[in-house]
Amino acid sequence: MAKRTAITPTRAEDYAQWYQQVIKAAELAETSSVRGCMVIKPWGYGIWENMQAILDQRIKALGHSNIYCPLFIPLSHLQREAEHVEGFAKECAVVTHHRLEKNADGELVPAAPLEEPLVVRPTSETIIGETFARWAQSYRDLPILVNQWANIVRWEMRTRMFLRTTEFLWQEGHTAHATAEEAQQETLMILDLYHDFVNDVMAIPCIKGEKTANERFPGAVNTYCIEAMMQDQKALQAGTSHFLGQNFAKAFDIKYLSAAGHEEYVWTTSWGSSTRLIGGLIMTHSDDDGLVLPPRIAPLHAVILPIIHKEADQQRIMDYCQQIAASLREQQYQGSNIKVRIDDRDMRGGEKAWHWVKKGVPLRLEIGAKECDAQMISVSRRDRAYNDRQKLALNELSATIAKELADLQQHIHQRALANRDQHTHHFDNKDAFYDFFKQSNGFVYAHWCGDGGVESQLQHDLGVTIRCLPLADPQPGACIFTGKPSAQQAIFARAY
Amino acid sequence: MAKRTAITPTRAEDYAQWYQQVIKAAELAETSSVRGCMVIKPWGYGIWENMQAILDQRIKALGHSNIYCPLFIPLSHLQREAEHVEGFAKECAVVTHHRLEKNADGELVPAAPLEEPLVVRPTSETIIGETFARWAQSYRDLPILVNQWANIVRWEMRTRMFLRTTEFLWQEGHTAHATAEEAQQETLMILDLYHDFVNDVMAIPCIKGEKTANERFPGAVNTYCIEAMMQDQKALQAGTSHFLGQNFAKAFDIKYLSAAGHEEYVWTTSWGSSTRLIGGLIMTHSDDDGLVLPPRIAPLHAVILPIIHKEADQQRIMDYCQQIAASLREQQYQGSNIKVRIDDRDMRGGEKAWHWVKKGVPLRLEIGAKECDAQMISVSRRDRAYNDRQKLALNELSATIAKELADLQQHIHQRALANRDQHTHHFDNKDAFYDFFKQSNGFVYAHWCGDGGVESQLQHDLGVTIRCLPLADPQPGACIFTGKPSAQQAIFARAY
Numbered sequence: 002m003a004k005r006t007a008i009t010p011t012r013a014e015d016y017a018q019w020y021q022q023v024i025k026a027a028e029l030a031e032t033s034s035v036r037g038c039m040v041i042k043p044w045g046y047g048i049w050e051n052m053q054a055i056l057d058q059r060i061k062a063l064g065h066s067n068i069y070c071p072l073f074i075p076l077s078h079l080q081r082e083a084e085h086v087e088g089f090a091k092e093c094a095v096v097t098h099h100r101l102e103k104n105a106d107g108e109l110v111p112a113a114p115l116e117e118p119l120v121v122r123p124t125s126e127t128i129i130g131e132t133f134a135r136w137a138q139s140y141r142d143l144p145i146l147v148n149q150w151a152n153i154v155r156w157e158m159r160t161r162m163f164l165r166t167t168e169f170l171w172q173e174g175h176t177a178h179a180t181a182e183e184a185q186q187e188t189l190m191i192l193d194l195y196h197d198f199v200n201d202v203m204a205i206p207c208i209k210g211e212k213t214a215n216e217r218f219p220g221a222v223n224t225y226c227i228e229a230m231m232q233d234q235k236a237l238q239a240g241t242s243h244f245l246g247q248n249f250a251k252a253f254d255i256k257y258l259s260a261a262g263h264e265e266y267v268w269t270t271s272w273g274s275s276t277r278l279i280g281g282l283i284m285t286h287s288d289d290d291g292l293v294l295p296p297r298i299a300p301l302h303a304v305i306l307p308i309i310h311k312e313a314d315q316q317r318i319m320d321y322c323q324q325i326a327a328s329l330r331e332q333q334y335q336g337s338n339i340k341v342r343i344d345d346r347d348m349r350g351g352e353k354a355w356h357w358v359k360k361g362v363p364l365r366l367e368i369g370a371k372e373c374d375a376q377m378i379s380v381s382r383r384d385r386a387y388n389d390r391q392k393l394a395l396n397e398l399s400a401t402i403a404k405e406l407a408d409l410q411q412h413i414h415q416r417a418l419a420n421r422d423q424h425t426h427h428f429d430n431k432d433a434f435y436d437f438f439k440q441s442n443g444f445v446y447a448h449w450c451g452d453g454g455v456e457s458q459l460q461h462d463l464g465v466t467i468r469c470l471p472l473a474d475p476q477p478g479a480c481i482f483t484g485k486p487s488a489q490q491a492i493f494a495r496a497y
Numbered sequence: 498m499a500k501r502t503a504i505t506p507t508r509a510e511d512y513a514q515w516y517q518q519v520i521k522a523a524e525l526a527e528t529s530s531v532r533g534c535m536v537i538k539p540w541g542y543g544i545w546e547n548m549q550a551i552l553d554q555r556i557k558a559l560g561h562s563n564i565y566c567p568l569f570i571p572l573s574h575l576q577r578e579a580e581h582v583e584g585f586a587k588e589c590a591v592v593t594h595h596r597l598e599k600n601a602d603g604e605l606v607p608a609a610p611l612e613e614p615l616v617v618r619p620t621s622e623t624i625i626g627e628t629f630a631r632w633a634q635s636y637r638d639l640p641i642l643v644n645q646w647a648n649i650v651r652w653e654m655r656t657r658m659f660l661r662t663t664e665f666l667w668q669e670g671h672t673a674h675a676t677a678e679e680a681q682q683e684t685l686m687i688l689d690l691y692h693d694f695v696n697d698v699m700a701i702p703c704i705k706g707e708k709t710a711n712e713r714f715p716g717a718v719n720t721y722c723i724e725a726m727m728q729d730q731k732a733l734q735a736g737t738s739h740f741l742g743q744n745f746a747k748a749f750d751i752k753y754l755s756a757a758g759h760e761e762y763v764w765t766t767s768w769g770s771s772t773r774l775i776g777g778l779i780m781t782h783s784d785d786d787g788l789v790l791p792p793r794i795a796p797l798h799a800v801i802l803p804i805i806h807k808e809a810d811q812q813r814i815m816d817y818c819q820q821i822a823a824s825l826r827e828q829q830y831q832g833s834n835i836k837v838r839i840d841d842r843d844m845r846g847g848e849k850a851w852h853w854v855k856k857g858v859p860l861r862l863e864i865g866a867k868e869c870d871a872q873m874i875s876v877s878r879r880d881r882a883y884n885d886r887q888k889l890a891l892n893e894l895s896a897t898i899a900k901e902l903a904d905l906q907q908h909i910h911q912r913a914l915a916n917r918d919q920h921t922h923h924f925d926n927k928d929a930f931y932d933f934f935k936q937s938n939g940f941v942y943a944h945w946c947g948d949g950g951v952e953s954q955l956q957h958d959l960g961v962t963i964r965c966l967p968l969a970d971p972q973p974g975a976c977i978f979t980g981k982p983s984a985q986q987a988i989f990a991r992a993y
Contacts, residue, residue, distance in 0.1 A: 031631070033624065034574065035567045035615065040628050043562035043643065050563060066539035067546060071531040072617075072648055072664050073590075076597070078530060080605055090597040094569075095607040096617065097593045099652040101572070101586040109576055111591040111614055118607055119531065121568075121592065121617075128529065132536050135527070147539065152568055152648065156595040168568050 006289035007359050016233045021162065023283055026359040027292040030162055037160035037167030041276070044360060047300030048279060049170065053150065055202055055298070056172060056274065059194055065146040065174060070128045072152070073119035078127045082252040085126060088219020092155040094121040094167075121154040126220060126245070126271055129175040130253030137177055137257045137267050144187070145177040145267075153275070163280035164237075164497050171275035177255060177267040181246070184268035185223075188244040191272045192225045195240035203278065204295040204414040205229045205285045206421055207239050210469025210492065215456050218271075222246035228468040228492065230421040231284040234442035236468045236494040239281050242272035280497070286413050292361030293383055293413060296406040297335055303402070304357045305343040308350050308369035319345065321373045325366065325398065334403045358387065363409050364402070384409050384416075427490070431481050434493075438463040444494050446471075448487035450480035458482075459493070467491045502785035503855050512729045517658065519779055522855040523788040526658050533656035533663030537772070540856060543796030544775060545666065549646065551698055551794070552668060552770065555690055561642040561670060566624045568648075569615035574623045578748040581622060584715020588651040590617040590663075617650040622716060622741070622767055625671040626749030633673055633753045633763050640683070641673040641763075649771070659776030660733075660993050667771035673751060673763040677742070680764035681719075684740040687768045688721045691736035699774065700791040700910040701725045701781045702917055703735055706965025706988065711952050714767075718742035724964045724988065726917040727780035730938035732964045732990040735777050738768035776993070782909050788857030789879050789909060792902040793831055799898070800853045801839045804846050804865035815841065817869045821862065821894065830899045854883065859905050860898070880905050880912075923986070927977050930989070934959040940990050942967075944983035946976035954978075955989070963987045 008026060012019050024030055029045030032038075041049065057067070073096060080086045096119040098111035122128065129147075136145055150172050157165050174191060178184040192209055199205050212224040221243040229239045249255070250266040259265050286293040296302055305322050309315050322343050329339045344353055350367075357365055367379040367390070376395045381387070382405060393401055424443035428434045434447055449455060449467065459465045459482075468491075475489030504522060508515045520526055525541030537545065553563070569592060576582045592615040594607035618624065625643075632641055646668050653661050670687060674680040688705055695701045703723040713720040717739040725735050745751070746762040755761050782789040792798055801818045805811050818839050825837045840849055846863075853861055863875040863886070872891040877883070878901060889897055920939035924930045930943055945951060945963065955961045955978075964987075971985030 033567050034571055034627055035569045035624075038567035038569060040567070040624075041565040043564055046563050046565055049565075067542050068539055069537040069542055069545075069666065071529050071534035071536070072650065073531045073534060075530055076605065079597075086597070086605065090605065093595065093597050094592050094615075095594045095597070096590050097607055098591045098614075099589060101575075101582070101589050101591070101616070109572065109582065109586065111593055118594075119590075120597070128531075128536075131530055154568065170565065 007291050007355055008289050011289040012232060019289070020284060023287045023291055024162055027361060029279070029283075029292070032162070035167070037157055039162050039166055044300060045279065048282070048294070048298055049276060051298040051300065052203070052278065053172070056198055057150075059198065060148050060172070060174065063146075063190065063194065065148045065176075068147045068149055069151070070125050070132060070149060072122055074122055074125075074128050076118045076120055078131060079120050081127060081130070082220045082249055084248075085220035085252075089123045089155075092123050092157065094154045094156050095119070096121065122151070123153060123155045124271075124273070125149070125151070125173055125175070126249055127253070129271075130249045130255060133175070133177050133267065133269070134253050134255045137255050139258050140179055140260050143177060143179045143257060143267065144183065147176070148172055148174040161280075163276055163283070165277075169276045171273050173271060173273040176270045177250075178269070179257070179259070179265070179267065181268050184246075184270050185244050188223070188225060188242045188270045188272070191242045191270070192227065192240075195242065195272070195274055196227050198274075199227055199229065199239050199278065199281075200414075202295070202297045203282055204297075204410055204417065205239065205281055206414065206418045208469065208471055208492065209473070210471040212241075212469060213451075213453070213456060213467050213491070215453050216467065218243045220245060220248050222248065225472075226469055228494075229281055229285065230417075230424065230444055230494075231281070231497070232420060233284070234420075234424045234444075234494075236444065236492075236496040237277075237281045237284065238468070238496065239278055240272070240274040243270060245269040245271060285417050287361070290387065291359030294361035294363060295413060296363045296410050299361070299363055300340070301342055301362050302334060302339050302406055303329060303341045303364040303366055304362045305341060305366045305368060306350065306353055306357070307343065307345055308367055310370065314370045314373070318368060318370060318373050322368050325368065325378060325395070328399060329402060332399055332402055334406050339402060354381075358383065363406055380405070382409055384412050429481055434481060435463065438465050438493075438495075442495055444468070444492050446490040446492055447481045448478040448489075449491040450483050450485035450487050452480070452483060452485070455480075455482045464495055465493050466496055468494050468496060503787050503851055504785050507785040508728060515785070516780060519783045519787055520658055523857060525775070525779075525788070528658070531663070533653055535658050535662055537666075540796060541775065544778070544790070544794055545772060547794040547796065548699070548774065549668075552694055553646075555694065556644050556668070556670065559642075559686065559690065561644045561672075564643045564645055565647070566621050566628065566645060568618055570618055570621075570624050572614045572616055574627060575616050577623060577626070578716045578745055580744075581716035581748075585619045585651075588619050588653065590650045590652050591615070592617065618647070619649060619651045620767075620769070621645070621647070621669055621671070622745055623749070625767075626745045626751060629671070629673050629763065629765070630749050630751045633751050635754045636675055636756050639673060639675045639753060639763065640679065642670075643672070644668055644670040657776070659772055659779070661773075665772045667769050669767060669769040672766045673746075674765070675753070675755070675761070675763065677764050680766050681740050684719070684721060684738045684766045684768070687766070688723065688736075688738045691738065691768070691770055692723050694770075695723055695725065695735050695774065695777075696910075698791070698793045699778055700793075700906055700913065701735065701777055702910065702914045704965065704967050704988065705969070706967040708737075708965060709947075709949070709952060709963050709987070711949050712962065714739045716741060716744050718744065721968075722965055724990075725777055725781065726913075726920065726940055726990075727777070727993070728916060729780070730916075730920045730940075730990075732940065732988075732992040733773075733777045733780065734964070734992065735774055736768070736770040739766060741765040741767060781913050783857070786883070787855030790857035790859060791909060792859045792906050795857065795859055796836065797838055797858050798830060798835050798902055799825060799837045799860040799862055800858045801837060801862045801864060802846065802849055802853075803839065803841055804863055806866065810866045810869070814864060814866060814869050818864050821864065821874060821891070824895060825898060828895055828898055830902050835898060850877075854879065859902055876901070878905055880908050925977055930977060931959065934961050934989075934991075938991055940964070940988050942986040942988055943977045944974040944985075945987040946979050946981035946983050948976075948979060948981070951976075951978045960991055961989050962992055964990050964992060
């Protein structure tokens with residue numbers, strides 16, 4: 002008989018459905034009555050808040066300040082950069098009216114048409130362009146380094162919670178520089194920031210690379226990205242950083258007076274990471290029992306579960322739990338206090354423990370009369386089997402807990418890395434490439450000559466795209482599709 | 498000759514224009530190309546971030562969790578609570594289309610009409626109603642205590658930066674309870690939270706009260722508010738907390754199974770505070786030289802201004818400044834480290850000092866060769882005259898700085914309180930009331946019988962409204978307009 006799992010179906014049975022069920026069981030988010038928009042519930046939003054706090058601190062440490070720009074973009078503004086508007090036109094939600102009034106039938110309808118339609122921001126380069134044009138007057142005003150936390154709307158035909166939603170939350174950085182070199186440096190510095198955050202904090206291994214022309218951000222000169230492999234061996238783009246050259250500077254007339262007294266266009270960048278990362282988190286670490294959270298962004302590090310069989314034991318068990326909680330809260334993990342909660346709800350012990358398993362809390366501390374008498378704690382780690390309990394003496398707890406969290410963080414990172422390594426292949430001929438993707442998913446390294454037609458063919462034949470041209474160690478060779486010279490291998494995969 | 502001021506015009510010359518000029522000089526925000534929407538600049542957003550951090554912590558300490566709900570509300574949803582939609586219909590921005598396409602003339606136009614128009618949230622009670630209907634199943638699910646930080650759109654005919662903008666940022670709390678008493682208690686608990694935050698943290702004295710039926714939130718049973726007096730003696734509503742009774746529970750069918758096994762409607766509350774408070778901050782504390790910031794929410798507590806006349810002095814003055822900065826950063830004020838910056842830009846000393854005066858930084862520390870030699874610091878406080886410098890020995894600095902900040906915080910609060918006291922009046926007859934408001938602004942306490950017709954008349958005759966029925970110490974009397982019995986005095990004023 003198959004082992005019972007907390008999530009039905011399992012990953013092997015139906016990966017897409019398993020994903021939705023993990024979200025539901027962990028109480029991360031739910032669909033709303035608005036097409037493609039979700040309600041992010043306290044546990045899901047708590048994860049986002051922790052991600053925000055760390056990202057925000059790192060972005061500020063590199064000299065950026067937060068600002069806030071309008072939600073709406075006048076249609077005429079969006080059109081000022083031609084490639085940009087073309088790239089986003091299909092995804093725009095448009096405000097055309099203000100004011101609701103009753104019509105002759107007594108129905109409430111939009112009443113006052115706007116002189117100019119307003120697009121709900123699908124990204125803010127154009128509104129930033131107009132803003133930077135006011136801010137960049139002299140070379141003394143440069144660089145301009147800003148970031149904003151905002152909601153974004155992109156009308157998507159097929160939506161999936163966190164991964165692709167009509168509305169999502171993100172941070173978008175925007176910078177303006179005096180030279181191309183400085184802007185390029187910024188673009189790659191932020192790519193490193195994203196890589197380190199996703200890799201180290203979210204424990205999701207990812208590869209830094211450059212997008213091909215086909216996959217570039219509309220209006221960018223270069224788009225850089227980090228790409229991660231999910232447990233179904235499909236790719237997820239986990240953050241992008243764009244060198245925009247002078248495209249937006251020219252479209253929005255962002256000029257400054259140089260030290261030498263000349264009028265020059267600035268060089269700009271933009272970069273973003275979003276709630277989509279939570280989708281990547283789920284698909285990287287979770288198992289058939291539900292969510293698994295990296296301790297560095299978990300809303301709770303540990304939950305204490307009092308197990309009370311006799312009423313007479315209640316007081317001393319609860320006192321002991323309080324003592325443990327107080328002692329843990331004084332311990333540090335990654336520079337802040339351990340976050341711990343005692344779950345004393347009136348509920349069966351097994352049901353309660355599984356509740357926290359499904360939510361992905363890193364450590365469960367079970368405390369019954371036996372533990373209380375022996376001044377012990379029974380500790381279960383979310384990355385180990387449900388019944389795999391470690392007995393700790395109370396006086397060992399302080400020294401152990403941060404170590405266990407660090408170890409869990411490292412273990413799930415290594416597990417994800419092993420999954421990626423196992424499903425990464427190098428092919429030097431087209432037939433092997435096609436044979437592989439007809440049956441499997443994974444990352445395939447192969448030489449490619451740079452021809453966009455090849456990309457279209459692969460998309461059509463296999464649903465496979467070039468995820469990136471990895472930045473590390475490029476070696477020349479011959480394109481496996483055309484035989485032409487190739488500057489380096491590309492990474493091919495099916496992607497979310 | 499009149500004393501030169503950094504802001505032109507002065508408050509006395511043109512209060513409304515002075516307000517705009519303070520915002521500009523302090524680099525808080527600027528208008529954008531989108532009607533009624535502003536760009537919040539780093540200094541303004543830094544203030545908002547500090548406000549958010551403190552409010553968020555206090556809201557969470559009372560047991561609330563953050564969530565995120567969709568930006569859009571289907572038109573049919575908004576209509577489910579009749580008073581609610583009527584109250585907001587005029588202010589709604591409406592998304593009617595998605596997708597942009599070129600028309601026959603090659604112009605980009607909204608292309609795909611939505612089946613149902615989507616209103617951009619003017620507040621989230623309706624989307625929350627639908628959500629709570631899913632969440633509240635059993636009495637065990639209650640209370641539901643959530644909050645969200647979000648952007649809000651209300652189409653306003655006349656806008657003014659921070660005070661009334663088409664888009665603004667806020668937090669909105671939403672709760673559901675098993676009993677009316679519990680919901681009422683929550684409503685007043687949050688009113689206290691807002692009062693203490695605005696009064697203690699923002700140093701803006703405010704009065705807790707209840708709104709009249711005319712001024713209630715659309716759909717509420719009771720609306721409570723805090724009201725503050727600005728320097729032009731007009732009132733500003735600085736936060737509201739609503740007891741919604743079962744109005745939204747019935748409109749959205751939010752029912753739960755009670756412990757006794759009956760299906761019952763929940764009782765709900767909602768409450769909000771917004772970037773409008775920054776407008777109140779400006780109008781309460783600022784002077785004719787620009788912004789004055791309460792230290793508890795200032796992005797910087799102190800700025801160090803090196804004054805270098807000879808190049809030979811540069812190194813030792815800068816070293817001394819670094820030493821002072823390091824020592825200050827180890828000091829605590831209100832539980833976090835003192836935030837200090839050395840401004841070593843190449844700029845005239847006077848210009849530089851005035852830059853920070855206009856931005857409202859609480860303390861300016863001027864350090865020249867003389868201070869360096871004597872191991873002294875010259876300290877200027879933003880709430881005192883520009884030339885009023887205090888000489889401190891280096892070894893006194895640590896002990897003094899937090900004290901000076903606390904003293905400044907208290908001083909500007911008392912100054913605001915004195916302004917309010919000076920311009921608060923009690924009238925016991927209608928003629929005196931009319932005479933006063935024909936010539937002046939201020940808070941007027943007067944007995945009122947509860948007749949909404951009187952309110953409309955006063956609005957029409959004088960542009961005066963009832964700001965609130967203050968909660969403190971109600972005493973019965975006779976209405977000064979009708980002679981009928983009055984349960985308590987109301988506060989009358991012109992308002993923003």
